[in-house]
Amino acid sequence: MTGGQPPLARTILAFALGIVFLATGSSKLIDHSAAVADFERWGLPAPSALTVAVGIFELCAAALLMANIATRRVALLLACEMAAAFAIAGRSDGGIQLVVPPAVAALCLVLAWASRPSRRVVTR
Numbered sequence: 001m002t003g004g005q006p007p008l009a010r011t012i013l014a015f016a017l018g019i020v021f022l023a024t025g026s027s028k029l030i031d032h033s034a035a036v037a038d039f040e041r042w043g044l045p046a047p048s049a050l051t052v053a054v055g056i057f058e059l060c061a062a063a064l065l066m067a068n069i070a071t072r073r074v075a076l077l078l079a080c081e082m083a084a085a086f087a088i089a090g091r092s093d094g095g096i097q098l099v100v101p102p103a104v105a106a107l108c109l110v111l112a113w114a115s116r117p118s119r120r121v122v123t124r
Contacts, residue, residue: 006068010114014075017107018066021078025058042088057081065111072115079108 006014028035028051035055039047058081064074082105089097 006071007114010071010111011068013107013111013114014065014068014071017075017078017104017111018062020104021058021062021065025055025062028052028055028058038089042092044088054081072112075108075112075115079105079112082108 032048032051035051036047039051044050058078061074061078064070082101086097086101086105090101
């Protein structure tokens with residue numbers, strides 16, 4: 001790290017994941033009826049309210065990632081969300097739902113790992 005700044009690769013990964021969740025979160029709010037139909041098909045409770053809650057969560061998480069705030073915690077929360085998406089949507093829909101959520105979860109875990117606190121020992 002130079003001057004307290006995070007490494008460039010980590011910053012790029014955080015920003016890229018932020019864009020992904022910005023897109024998915026906003027799509028749940030913009031095309032609300034389609035997202036509600038998906039949540040209903042997956043058998044989730046209160047699909048309308050849950051769609052809004054997940055959309056807002058993803059937008060807030062995207063903003064935090066892009067601003068490099070609480071990156072590790074946010075990445076871990078998003079990895080858990082993607083694991084749930086894989087378990088719920090993958091079971092019902094199969095196909096791309098079996099590929100994309102685990103891939104995004106893996107990238108979130110890589111970001112969380114890369115954002116861990118440094119444990120360097122300074123020796124004289």
